[in-house]
Amino acid sequence: MKLLDSIRGHDDIVAMPREQLPQLCRELREMIIEGTSKTGGHLASSLGAVEITVALHRVFDPYRDRILFDVGHQSYAHKLLTGRKDSFHTLRCFGGLSGFCKPEESPADAFISGHASDSISAALGMARARTLRSDDYAVVAVIGDGAMTGGLSFEGLSDAGSSGEPIIVVLNDNGMSIGKSVGGFTSMLQNARVRPGYIRFKKAYRKLMKNHPWLYRLSHRIKETIKYTLLPANIFDDMGFNYMGPIDGHDVAALEATLRWAKEQKEPILIHAVTVKGKGYDPAEKDPERYHGVDPFDPKTGVQVSEKTDFSAVFGKALSELAAEDPTVCAVTAAMELGTGLEHFSAAFPDRYFDMGIAEEHAVAMCAGMAKQGMNPIFAVYSSFLQRSYDMLIEDVGLGGLHVVLAVDRAGIVGKDGPTHQGSFDVSYLSSVPNMKIFAPSCYSELRSMLRKAVFEETGPVAVRYPKGAEGAFTEDRSDCPVYMERKGSDLTIVTFGIRLNEALRAADALKADGISADVIKVNRIFPLETDVILDSLRRTERLMTVEDICRSGSVGSRILEAAAENGIALKSVRRIDLGDGVVCQGDCEEVSRLMKLDAESIRADAMEMLK
Numbered sequence: 001m002k003l004l005d006s007i008r009g010h011d012d013i014v015a016m017p018r019e020q021l022p023q024l025c026r027e028l029r030e031m032i033i034e035g036t037s038k039t040g041g042h043l044a045s046s047l048g049a050v051e052i053t054v055a056l057h058r059v060f061d062p063y064r065d066r067i068l069f070d071v072g073h074q075s076y077a078h079k080l081l082t083g084r085k086d087s088f089h090t091l092r093c094f095g096g097l098s099g100f101c102k103p104e105e106s107p108a109d110a111f112i113s114g115h116a117s118d119s120i121s122a123a124l125g126m127a128r129a130r131t132l133r134s135d136d137y138a139v140v141a142v143i144g145d146g147a148m149t150g151g152l153s154f155e156g157l158s159d160a161g162s163s164g165e166p167i168i169v170v171l172n173d174n175g176m177s178i179g180k181s182v183g184g185f186t187s188m189l190q191n192a193r194v195r196p197g198y199i200r201f202k203k204a205y206r207k208l209m210k211n212h213p214w215l216y217r218l219s220h221r222i223k224e225t226i227k228y229t230l231l232p233a234n235i236f237d238d239m240g241f242n243y244m245g246p247i248d249g250h251d252v253a254a255l256e257a258t259l260r261w262a263k264e265q266k267e268p269i270l271i272h273a274v275t276v277k278g279k280g281y282d283p284a285e286k287d288p289e290r291y292h293g294v295d296p297f298d299p300k301t302g303v304q305v306s307e308k309t310d311f312s313a314v315f316g317k318a319l320s321e322l323a324a325e326d327p328t329v330c331a332v333t334a335a336m337e338l339g340t341g342l343e344h345f346s347a348a349f350p351d352r353y354f355d356m357g358i359a360e361e362h363a364v365a366m367c368a369g370m371a372k373q374g375m376n377p378i379f380a381v382y383s384s385f386l387q388r389s390y391d392m393l394i395e396d397v398g399l400g401g402l403h404v405v406l407a408v409d410r411a412g413i414v415g416k417d418g419p420t421h422q423g424s425f426d427v428s429y430l431s432s433v434p435n436m437k438i439f440a441p442s443c444y445s446e447l448r449s450m451l452r453k454a455v456f457e458e459t460g461p462v463a464v465r466y467p468k469g470a471e472g473a474f475t476e477d478r479s480d481c482p483v484y485m486e487r488k489g490s491d492l493t494i495v496t497f498g499i500r501l502n503e504a505l506r507a508a509d510a511l512k513a514d515g516i517s518a519d520v521i522k523v524n525r526i527f528p529l530e531t532d533v534i535l536d537s538l539r540r541t542e543r544l545m546t547v548e549d550i551c552r553s554g555s556v557g558s559r560i561l562e563a564a565a566e567n568g569i570a571l572k573s574v575r576r577i578d579l580g581d582g583v584v585c586q587g588d589c590e591e592v593s594r595l596m597k598l599d600a601e602s603i604r605a606d607a608m609e610m611l612k
């Protein structure tokens with residue numbers, strides 16, 4: 001019997017003899033590799049956090065204490081240890097386990113996660129709530145060095161350090177974000193890693209002082225003075241944390257001892273644990289970036305299902321071509337080089353490629369500065385992560401009408417990453433940014449044309465939004481005009497944009513066989529929306545169907561209804577197919593599309609219903 005099978009609850013982990021823990025860690029790794037080889041998922045990150053997780057579960061009760069995993073992509077061992085072993089094969093699948101932490105899924109998941117750098121803030125909130133309510137539990141934030149590069153982490157650290165609240169931050173430092181961690185903070189961590197002499201001294205000192213708290217307090221000041229004189233400043237100490245580290249993040253006994261000590265302290269503690277991303281699985285250790293998030297793969301060889309061309313790759317190539325034509329073109333990413341297809345650009349134009357770390361707010365404000373001084377910055381970013389930058393978009397870019405181009409990747413349904421990553425909201429929030437224009441290509445050729453237009457012809461802020469994955473059957477370039485009548489009919493008006501055009505056209509073809517003819521209008525520029533063609537069509541058909549992979553608030557459908565009302569067009573029937581409130585479950589993109597009724601068959605059925 002496997003050790004993992006003997007774990008039915010928290011007490012079983014606590015009772016497990018210490019010498020069995022390495023075996024438990026091995027079993028957890030095997031399950032993580034086996035499971036993700038079928039479902040895909042965040043393999044390398046979860047492998048690197050196994051010992052940290054086991055040590056945390058030895059010292060803290062995840063159902064009572066609050067353990068917050070930043071991003072949550074490294075939490076697979078935590079899932080396996082908290083009653084989700086038998087459903088692990090459903091990870092990221094429709095109706096299955098989330099790839100991140102989700103309180104609805106388990107009371108052991110202290111807080112929702114998916115986006116980086118918020119764990120320290122949320123943990124501090126919990127610690128404050130605990131104090132105010134006179135409760136008694138520990139609060140721990142587990143955060144990677146990549147997530148620590150986000151500004152929000154520093155806001156959390158600054159507040160938590162000065163709060164005096166007992167709170168533990170475990171910094172899981174593997175030197176990697178998705179790719180290599182970047183920035184001055186990363187250099188500081190590297191410096192901290194090479195101070196073993198001081199660390200040994202500190203360890204011995206703590207041990208010695210353990211039973212003499214008064215002597216500890218007395219000597220603490222002297223020690224601090226010596227340290228500040230002899231060593232480069234440590235930002236954590238300076239912010240008010242008691243810094244412990246670096247320690248070996250794969251030594252489960254050392255981790256456990258440190259966490260036990262930390263639990264007893266009545267102040268903010270930061271434990272700096274050094275780990276190896278992908279630990280225990282050769283292919284992932286050798287190429288942690290490629291194994292950060294994996295598609296299904298062969299666990300024996302590590303070979304992943306071959307990658308196809310997608311919108312991100314087309315974007316990356318197209319932007320490189322534009323950069324070759326114009327030396328002002330720059331590419332900006334917030335730690336998403338591979339995901340946004342910028343690997344070719346970064347190699348070809350290293351001087352004009354800028355990785356901000358996980359710092360979307362900074363990226364937008366930085367682009368604004370570049371644009372103000374005559375450069376042509378393009379920020380490639382996932383729709384859901386751009387949410388972070390809303391204020392910078394309005395204040396720094398929009399009000400001044402600065403020419404910053406946003407390449408909004410993963411717009412619409414993203415599939416298995418689920419609700420935290422769906423690109424539901426970008427049109428809603430971007431269309432409230434002053435001077436913004438939003439384009440939506442339906443295929444690769446349109447992405448190329450719209451990007452070129454956005455970079456070289458447009459002024460002010462411009463967004464080009466495109467989906468995860470590959471183009472469909474539609475491959476024409478209709479990007480010349482803001483709105484294009486793709487099919488002419490008489491019974492109803494279907495308005496759509498982006499990749500959804502494929503489904504709308506298939507539905508229109510099927511409807512034809514049913515004796516129903518539809519105008520299919522493709523919107524190329526979603527905002528500002530040009531309504532003339534659409535209103536003309538509505539005057540004839542008096543029936544409106546909109547098909548959109550965005551939330552309803554701020555949708556094209558809403559704008560059309562406004563315009564129709566303002567122009568005195570009375571409609572016989574209206575059907576709006578969209579992502580509703582924007583909260584969309586995980587699953588295969590096709591499955592989720594069907595659920596949201598954005599597939600051709602549902603569109604056809606709805607149209608028939610409208611015409612009954």
Ligand SMILES: Cc1ncc(C[n+]2csc(CCOP(=O)(O)OP(=O)(O)O)c2C)c(N)n1
Nearest residue numbers: 045114115116144145146147176177178335
């Ligand atoms: C706001 C935000 N931007 C980008 C991402 C995408 N993302 C997920 S994990 C990750 C890297 C995290 O690095 P680190 O915290 O060091 O964890 P590791 O994977 O190295 O263990 C990034 C950039 C995100 N989840 N949230």
